[in-house]
Amino acid sequence: MGHNHKHSEPLSDTALRAKTLESLLVEKGLVDPATLDALVDRYENKVGPRNGAAVIARAWCDPDYKARLLADASAAIAELGYSGAQGEELLAKENSDSIHNVVVCTLCSCYPWPVLGLPPVWYKSAPYRSRVVREPRKVLQEFGTDIASDVEVRVWDSTAETRYLVIPQRPKGTEGMSEDALADLVSRDSMIGVTRALDVSDAGAR
Amino acid sequence: MSEMNAALLDMPIPHDAEGPVFDEPWQAQAFAMxxxxxxxxxxxxxxxxxxxxxxxxxxxxxxxxxGNENYYLCWLAALEKILADKDILSTEVQKSRKEEWRHANEHTEHGKPVELGS
Structure with a gap:
């Protein structure tokens, strides 16, 4: 523009596209601005990996709860007040001395929102999505996780209908710890399966 | 509507220990819609x-x-497409509304929220 008025910082073309959709959908009564705000607040501030950590800590302490989590994870997380809105089924996959589970969405970024919030950038990236299927052990190594050769690595590909939550192994030396303290050992990445749960000493150093 | 747009424009983007959920307000808008x-x-x-x-x-x-930006650019493009495919907002309607926003954006005084139709 060849004139000299003072303008606000121009909105990007992308921001204008988002405003376009929003203004049209609001006018048609298809979205409600207050609900949009509430959704954003929910995913920015309320839903996140601390939900999943509480679920895992409960499963470590309560064998009956773990059995319910493995049998019907959607119902088990609902016991703690967490639920999904996309109608997806949640499956819990337990790590053991012989099996290590890791989760990906090769198509896009399907992810268990109610327990982990929205996915991290690396989970959404093309290299992770393609490589963890082809060479899971190498990818896990890059996350600092060495998996012994006699441990089977299982890669679970999420879909719109099915999401996965990994139950990491309970770290050694945590007998008698409270559920709250245990939850601090459960990182987001350990519930995706790219790392293990933190050791007590790691958690102290955080 | 304008109040809401201004609110979204000024919405703080919280950061947590694991990084921001959304880098920019348009990403949050596209997600929530x-x-x-x-x-x-x-x-x-x-x-x-x-x-x-x-x-x-x-x-x-x-x-x-x-990257987050590319990811949400795909998200926004997919939302535009699915709304057109489902006959909710045609491509033409989207295009013409965007022109209105572009015009309003270029003619808004510094520091004022961008609004349509005044």
């Missing part, structure tokens, strides 16, 4: 994942498959 439209039954999450996945696949082939 999609969730609300799907929850209201205007399209299934399955249809959404297919449309979004196709955008991601194209972007990945073109070397744009990394």
């Amino acid at each position: 999609t969730v609300q439209m799907s929850e209201a039954g205007h399209f299934s999450w399955r249809d959404w994942a297919d449309t979004f996945g196709a955008e991601i696949a194209t972007a990945t082939k073109e070397g744009r498959g990394c």
